[in-house]
Amino acid sequence: MSDHELYPIGDAARRSGLSVSAVRFYADAGLVEPTGLNGAGHRMYDIDAIARLELVRTLRELDTGLDEIRRLLEGDTTLHGLLTTHLGIVERQERTLRARRAVLRALIKQGGGTPAQAGLMHKLVSMTDEEREQTIDDFWHDVGEDLDVPEGFVDRLRTMRPVLPADPTAAQLEAWIELADLVTDPGFRDAVRAYLQDAYSTPEARVLATDPFQDFIHVTGAPLMEELLAAYRAGEPPRSPRAQQAVTRFMEAATALSGTPLTPEVRNRMADGYRRIPGILRRLAQDEATSGGPVYDDTHGRYLSLVARINGTAPEDHHDPLPCAWIADAMRDAGPPHPRRPGTEAAGATVITDPPPANGR
Known part of the structure; x- marks a missing residue:
């Protein structure tokens, strides 16, 4: 892929993982406009435009709004800041889903429960x-x-x-x-x-x-x-x-x-x-x-x-x-220690003739 080469909209869509209609939509929305037109008036995209299309696809999969994406592409925010913000959103959503899951499991465990019990459990987890x-x-x-x-x-x-x-x-x-x-x-x-x-x-x-x-x-x-x-x-x-x-x-x-x-x-x-x-x-x-x-x-x-x-x-x-x-x-x-029996001492050493009690006692 050449840095200066232009690619038709079909190639741009395939390389960015988007559909052709989605590429046209983002161009009409002013997010990623085509780099130029060919002799037949068809939209053409260079490597940089395709990279931005891929970024838009990734952010949209994270439920990022179009206005936020536009601010990022226009330089009003950074990718790090945008991702940090969305990480916080995803984590809050995850906590909410875990709480709902816990309430649902508790209600199922109780045989279904009542609306009043469901309300109480939501209150408890909150x-x-x-x-x-x-x-x-x-x-x-x-x-x-x-x-x-x-x-x-x-x-x-x-x-x-x-x-x-x-x-x-x-x-x-x-x-x-x-x-x-x-x-x-x-x-x-x-x-x-x-x-x-x-x-x-x-x-x-x-x-x-x-x-x-x-x-x-x-x-x-x-x-x-x-x-x-x-x-x-x-x-x-x-x-x-x-x-x-x-x-x-x-x-x-x-x-x-x-x-x-x-x-x-x-x-x-x-x-x-x-x-x-x-x-x-x-x-x-x-x-x-x-x-x-x-x-x-x-x-x-x-x-x-x-x-x-x-x-x-x-x-x-x-x-x-x-x-x-x-x-x-x-x-x-x-x-007390075991008594010494006669004849068990030799050369200053003591020999115990009794076997040790069971279990070391």
Whole structure:
């Protein structure tokens, strides 16, 4: 293709990806006029004109208006500025479509819904950040009012709240619709309140809700537990030096909450407690399933699950359960060293004739 060669309208249309009628239209509109006419009076286009026709086609595919294209071609705006403006338009349209998609999916999930429900869902996805914050604040105010739990516990629960990003996915919008619908339902608020009251009514459970214990679980103790789990994931035996160092640090921090020294008896009690955890969880699940009362998965657990989906922090489906038996073996006091039998010492070395206990204990 020569820079000075002129091409008939059919070639210009083919090279720019437009129809002949579209090329004529843009010429008549004053956007891309022909470079000249041939002897028969037919329109002819050079390379520059064909390039501008291709640009017009691209911009029209992005729904750019003719007036905007004219300003660009006349030099009143830049291509970068025009594309930046249209990117913002497309992104706003995308967010709107995602919101509509989330509402439609939620309505279909409910079996079709009603016009009133559709209007409510549109309102929920269109809330401002301040309105969402107020919705969650109102929920926790009602749940926590006169709730018989240790001071500060509800305030800590209140900090676990949804933060919808500026550019949420359809899944995050759907989770927000479900959560907002739940937290504004008086029945759900009563169920969460009843669950928390039942779960933390015993003296042992009330200890779990105190600030020192919660701080240990979620702040100071979390890295210590992670250090212990790292030894487990690395295949370390429970009695290995690495596992013992990690579990000792964890237990010392835990017993420091009550000022209790880490004695062999305390180690064994903690080990027994961890070994009982799987059975306790199974019994709790069975009790919740047969009690007919408020259960975790339907109340506070549902709230936390939706918050995690909205915040993008939902755990993976295939995460490992807590290795309670391994932790219990690591916690258990090993007792005094094995006694040396006569005749087992040679050249200053000690040989243990007894085999090591099973599982390294």
